């Protein structure tokens with residue numbers, strides 16, 4: 001079901017933690033709430049779940065206002081940070097925990113949910129007999145079993161080691177999609193948010209400051225804070241020309257130490273800052289563009305990150321193809337492929 005959070009406010013004592021937070025998640029979508037530690041992500045999730053009351057605002061699941069209802073009346077499924085399975089209950093009994101005893105089709109629903117998360121046939125195992133990633137998937141099956149209107153996932157991959165995280169998050173995403181669930185994932189890991197979610201909601205100081213598809217937020221962040229929080233960026237002092245009057249593409253130019261660059265529209269004009277994405281840097285021969293020296297090459301197989309100290313003292317990190325010919329100490333010339341993001345002020 002669609003989730004609509006409107007202008008939610010919440011204070012703990014004198015501290016206002018949510019300052020008019022609004023969030024919309026379309027039916028069947030997975031939204032990631034992304035923000036720094038302490039910005040209010042978990043509080044927002046707890047308010048949607050009903051574990052915490054709100055001071056003002058509204059929470060609707062489908063067409064129903066749930067702000068005054070206790071958690072068990074909201075039809076919300078929760079996947080906590082650590083799977084938190086009942087250790088003395090089998091996997092099947094964990095999954096069936098939220099289903100009424102003796103309900104018709106209960107056993108079939110348990111098996112169906114285990115199948116959704118790719119664990120068909122694991123019902124008789126005990127939690128300690130399965131891996132951490134599998135435990136997290138059982139927690140998801142448990143959340144899905146009562147057919148909730150919304151599933152909430154609070155940093156669900158934190159307890160897993162890095163290599164496992166990537167595969168578990170793919171499996172969790174696939175299971176949510178198979179179930180057709182509307183879901184909200186809270187995370188401070190931007191790669192997780194950008195790679196998993198249909199939409200990203202960037203949260204800062206108790207408010208959602210921008211919502212959109214990962215690609216849209218990355219390409220057109222509303223301010224420098226979002227630009228540097230969602231994706232990597234090198235920020236340089238710059239001066240922006242007029243917007244060129246065109247909608248869509250044409251946005252005039254920006255001048256900075258790396259030259260005069262075409263800019264995306266928006267962001268104002270006059271003095272300000274430019275945010276350059278790692279994939280916008282092109283490393284060429286010395287003399288092509290700004291001179292610099294390679295400091296470090298990080299090889300990832302499919303691509304590489306090359307850190308270059310420019311003669312000006314600015315340090316940039318460029319994303320290049322994996323077959324990078326550079327070594328630390330090499331002299332290179334750095335140019336930028338536009339259009340670039342500019343923010344006045």
Ligand SMILES: Nc1ncnc2c1ncn2[C@@H]1O[C@H](COP(=O)(O)OP(=O)(O)OP(=O)(O)O)[C@@H](O)[C@H]1O
Pocket residue numbers: 012017035036037038039040041042043044188
């Ligand atoms: N029950 C509470 N009583 C008092 N203060 C609280 C309570 N719950 C949360 N806070 C405060 O509200 C702020 C936001 O906390 P919250 O856990 O929502 O942030 P978060 O964005 O989820 O952070 P993290 O990513 O570190 O989990 C913090 O400053 C926290 O100390």
